[in-house]
Amino acid sequence: MADEKVVFTIGHTGGRGCGTIMGDKNLKAIAVRGTGGVSVKDPVKFLQAYRRIKKLLDLKDTIDVFTPSWSFMSANVLLQLFNEQGWLQAYNAQRGRMESFLTGEEYISKYVTRPETGFCCPFPACGRRFEVKEGKYSGISGDEREVGFAMSGANVGVNSWPAVLKFRVLCNRAGLDEFHVMFAISWAMECFERGIINKEDTGGIDLKFGNEDAFIKMTEKIISRDGFGDTLARGSEEAAQIIGKGSEKYLLTIKGREIEGMPQRSCYQIALALSVCENGPDHTRWYPPYPPNPKALPKDIPIPFDPFKAFQGRNIEDKGRLVKWLYDTRAVLESLPTCVFVIRNTLGVDMKPWLELYNACTGANCTLDEFIKIGERIVNLERAYVVREGFRRKDDTVPRRMLEEPILENYCPPIGKNLDLMLDDYYTLRGWDVKSAIPREEKLKELGLDFVWDDLKKMRGSS
Numbered sequence: 334m335a336d337e338k339v340v341f342t343i344g345h346t347g348g349r350g351c352g353t354i355m356g357d358k359n360l361k362a363i364a365v366r367g368t369g370g371v372s373v374k375d376p377v378k379f380l381q382a383y384r385r386i387k388k389l390l391d392l393k394d395t396i397d398v399f400t401p402s403w404s405f406m407s408a409n410v411l412l413q414l415f416n417e418q419g420w421l422q423a424y425n426a427q428r429g430r431m432e433s434f435l436t437g438e439e440y441i442s443k444y445v446t447r448p449e450t451g452f453c454c455p456f457p458a459c460g461r462r463f464e465v466k467e468g469k470y471s472g473i474s475g476d477e478r479e480v481g482f483a484m485s486g487a488n489v490g491v492n493s494w495p496a497v498l499k500f501r502v503l504c505n506r507a508g509l510d511e512f513h514v515m516f517a518i519s520w521a522m523e524c525f526e527r528g529i530i531n532k533e534d535t536g537g538i539d540l541k542f543g544n545e546d547a548f549i550k551m552t553e554k555i556i557s558r559d560g561f562g563d564t565l566a567r568g569s570e571e572a573a574q575i576i577g578k579g580s581e582k583y584l585l586t587i588k589g590r591e592i593e594g595m596p597q598r599s600c601y602q603i604a605l606a607l608s609v610c611e612n613g614p615d616h617t618r619w620y621p622p623y624p625p626n627p628k629a630l631p632k633d634i635p636i637p638f639d640p641f642k643a644f645q646g647r648n649i650e651d652k653g654r655l656v657k658w659l660y661d662t663r664a665v666l667e668s669l670p671t672c673v674f675v676i677r678n679t680l681g682v683d684m685k686p687w688l689e690l691y692n693a694c695t696g697a698n699c700t701l702d703e704f705i706k707i708g709e710r711i712v713n714l715e716r717a718y719v720v721r722e723g724f725r726r727k728d729d730t731v732p733r734r735m736l737e738e739p740i741l742e743n744y745c746p747p748i749g750k751n752l753d754l755m756l757d758d759y760y761t762l763r764g765w766d767v768k769s770a771i772p773r774e775e776k777l778k779e780l781g782l783d784f785v786w787d788d789l790k791k792m793r794g795s796s
């Protein structure tokens with residue numbers, strides 16, 4: 334495992350750096366053996382609530398376009414959609430499209446061997462097993478549940494399923510997060526093409542966009558921390574500090590971590606959500622960034638934003654309200670726990686089925702407001718944690734490229750000052766200080782987090 338080599342860009346299980354910590358502590362694995370069972374307060378109500386949720390994910394009943402498409406084509410359905418919309422982060426996000434790009438149809442017809450789902454998961458097959466049967470990568474096989482690995486093709490300018498599948502297998506076996514690796518390599522490719530680094534730096538590798546062999550070779554070097562791979566294994570921010578020469582201009586990182594394959598310049602809800610994420614760019618905290626068909630939403634679902642405005646890509650209206658609500662609700666849902674892929678259909682906007690499940694399981698008898706407040710408390714606690722670690726408003730941002738550079742072929746302007754306007758809105762709604770992004774005393778006390786305020790106060794006093 335790359336964990337043992339403490340590669341910064343670690344984390345097949347979600348890129349959260351658990352592998353790095355384990356590697357640092359010389360911890361190989363944690364084995365847990367359970368005895369006994371988990372009791373449920375009201376099994377009959379719990380089963381009824383679960384069945385209601387399962388029905389909403391049923392392919393016959395769903396009103397969410399992504400449920401069936403995800404199920405048939407996996408997350409790779411997004412490839413065509415992203416390319417058509419100009420939402421790809423192609424060539425290190427210099428462009429939004431590739432003339433010729435990987436398609437989900439080719440993936441399904443040539444490489445997928447069977448669909449796959451998680452044990453006991455109500456979602457109808459979100460993953461696939463794949464195999465490459467010919468060519469230089471013949472014999473490689475693996476599985477996937479995430480589109481990140483396929484987007485790597487556009488990111489490094491490679492239009493080849495076998496190469497992308499090889500990349501997936503390499504990262505998966507080493508415990509690496511594909512997003513981190515692909516953005517580190519695409520950043521290095523841009524630096525190479527701009528003459529900031531050369532073949533002497535890369536150990537003779539011609540690290541140009543579109544060079545499939547260089548892409549795979551550099552991935553292997555990162556895993557083994559060999560030569561220039563050792564520099565990239567520190568994460569692209571640290572690599573930029575080592576290289577200097579203005580290379581930091583081309584970084585695609587937020588709070589020290591490589592971004593995700595989500596369009597920020599075209600969808601401001603994504604830009605805001607990625608920028609304020611406490612643990613660096615992480616889609617699971619606010620996913621999905623699109624609604625089910627707003628016209629199909631039942632009228633009695635209480636949501637505190639206007640879905641038409643809030644989900645409109647380049648419109649700053651209602652973005653703060655939307656992102657706050659997404660964060661609070663996902664924080665409590667992920668604590669149940671559930672999975673972001675399951676939060677679909679009306680389950681993405683209607684919290685009542687989840688509340689029923691929670692109450693039946695625990696007997697807590699929470700109201701809907703109390704349920705969402707649990708999420709708000711989690712977000713505030715996490716924010717206080719990162720404040721203690723020194724993060725402030727200046728760290729809630731997106732890469733320079735997204736703020737300053739347009740996507741020319743898509744007529745998409747940079748985000749510019751709009752991010753600041755959305756941040757002002759977001760912090761105000763959260764009850765945080767707008768200048769520093771530190772939670773205010775009243776807010777923490779309202780959430781029963783007095784002890785957190787006491788800690789923050791001490792910290793302020795000592796600084």
Ligand code: SF4
Nearest residue numbers: 451454456459672674
């Ligand atoms: S829990 Fe999530 S990732 Fe796992 S199989 Fe279900 S939908 Fe897919």
